[in-house]
Amino acid sequence: MFGFFSKPPPEPTPPDRNERAKCWESRDAYFSCLDAAGVLVPGQEDGRCSAQRKSYDLNCAKSWIAHFNKGRVFAERQKQMQAQLNTPQPFNSQGKRAGKS
Amino acid sequence: MNIIRLHRAPHSLRPHAFTPSRSLLFSRQISATRCTRVGRNTGKDASQSSNVVKSEDGQEVVEGSPNGPSKSTVEAKRRPLTQQTASGQRDRSAVGVFTPTAALLFIATGVGLYFYFQHEKAKILEAKRKEMLANKKIGRANVGGPFELTTHTGQPFTEKNLLGRWSLIYFGFTNCPDICPDELDKMGKVVDELDKLYGPISQPIFISVDPSRDPPPKIAHYLRDFHPRLVGLSGTYPQTQAICKAYRVYFSTPKDAVPEGDYLVDHSIYFYLMDPDGRFVEAFGKSSGVGDVVEKAVEEIGRWVEEKGGATKTSVGQVAVEAEKTT
Incomplete structure (x- = not known):
């Protein structure tokens, strides 16, 4: 089935637990494909994960896809920032972080 | 000498x-x-x-x-x-009024009086504090207040329906991609844990911040995935706005949103624990696990039982009975 969004408007029912799980599954498959291809931003993979992308588009609402895609980039950026914060940089003689003079 | x-x-x-x-x-x-x-x-x-x-x-x-x-x-x-x-x-x-003894007495009296008044002041402040605590006006966030919404079964639901139970309230919307279902699942687990400990003294509540797309029947459909006792509330846009303001919840539903629109609602993603008087106890974020919430709830319920003599007794018993009837 195509899920809730395949039904005609005006009364689309929100996805139930199964549909949500299906959407999340296809999202995870697509994202791990992007990871393998070394692509961070969805859509920049040049058709390399087309099968996963198709399933993703099919099982998730457009608004959800936009949300997940944004979330992926955001999470990655957050991870990088966290890593930067966690690696302590030595102070130089002026009490400033090295490399930021 | x-x-x-x-x-x-x-x-x-x-x-x-x-x-x-x-x-x-x-x-x-x-x-x-x-x-x-x-x-x-x-x-x-x-x-x-x-x-x-x-x-x-x-x-x-x-x-x-x-x-x-x-x-x-x-x-x-x-x-x-x-x-x-x-x-x-x-x-x-040593002759005259200002003998060393008199001076000493004077100082001693002064010091004594100072401490006496300090003590009296502290006593008055303590009494005031206790009174305030009894009224729950201090020491807790000013979250909550009167509201008027409709349950997923079409019944009216106001703040009075919160009385006599420990409410767990989550604000979300049915088209929520990931966080809302996770949080509602978490809430359901908390309710189960509390049920094991105390019986059904808690009431999980879902309040929609997406009034145009979440009429009661749709919420009823949505709630089938979650805890059987979960009550879903919704209202008109102004009603939603009012309760979100009272509960300090941010939401960004477009005012001209159409039921068939495919959009997400940005909103605050914590849920509240409210006591049987319908007053705010605690807010839990995404980082709080089931254990954290249960622990806090048990602590608060214990305090409540000690104070009121029953886990669901309200400060105004009469109102609680009325609330029981309406729910």
């Missing part, structure tokens, strides 16, 4: 020897002839005379002995102070 007595003694013995010179002379004579303890009191005439006095009295009175002062020394004490001696000045300083 020693010196005072030593000076007075000769005069008491010789009432006519008023001038210091004669007294001095007299004491010198005695010291030369009769004093037996000169060796010890070298250098000071006065001190020498003291020893004489004691020997003449025939009493071996030493300073501070249990026999008390000799007759002569008592007499000397009663004599008006006419001499400009060191002892005279000291005694005169």
Whole structure:
């Protein structure tokens, strides 16, 4: 089935637990494909994960896809920032972080 | 002390020897002839005379002995102070209102009064604090208030329906991609845990922040995936706005949103624990696990039972009964 969004408007029912799980599954498959291809931003993979992308588009609402895609980039950026914060940089003689003079 | 007595003694013995010179002379004579303890009191005439006095009295009175002062020394004490001696000045300083004792008393009273008033003030503040705590006006966030919504079964639901139960309230929307279902699942688990411990004293509530797309039937459909006791509330846009304001919840539903629109609602993603009086207890974020929430709830319920004598007893028992009827 195509899920809730395949039904005609005006009364689309929100996805139930199964549909949500299906959407999340296809999202995870697509994202791990992007990871393998070394692509961070969805859509920049040049058709390399087309099968996963198709399933993703099919099982998730457009608004959800936009949300997940944004979330992926955001999470990655957050991870990088966290890593930067966690690696302590030595102070130089002026009490400033090295490399930021 | 020693010196005072030593000076007075000769005069008491010789009432006519008023001038210091004669007294001095007299004491010198005695010291030369009769004093037996000169060796010890070298250098000071006065001190020498003291020893004489004691020997003449025939009493071996030493300073501070249990026999008390000799007759002569008592007499000397009663004599008006006419001499400009060191002892005279000291005694005169004690005359009048401002004696050292009075000063001490004054300070002691002041200090005592200070502490007394501090104590009284603390007592009053404590009483006030307790009163405030009883009214739950202090120590808790000003979250909650009157609202009017509709349940997923079409029944009216107001803040009065929160009374008599521990409410867990989550704000979300049915088209929520990931966080809302996770949080509602978490809430359901918390309810199950609390049920095990206390029975069904808690009431999970879902409040939609997406009024245009979440009418009661749709919420009813959505809730089938979650805890059977979960109540789904929704209202008009102004009603939603009002409760979100009262509960300090941010949401960004477009005002002109259409039911068929595919959009997400940005909103605050914590859920609240409210006590049987319908007052705010705690807010839990995404990072709080089921265990964290249960722990906090158990703590609060324990405190509540201690205070009210029952896990679901409200401060105003009557209202709770009414609420029970309407739900």
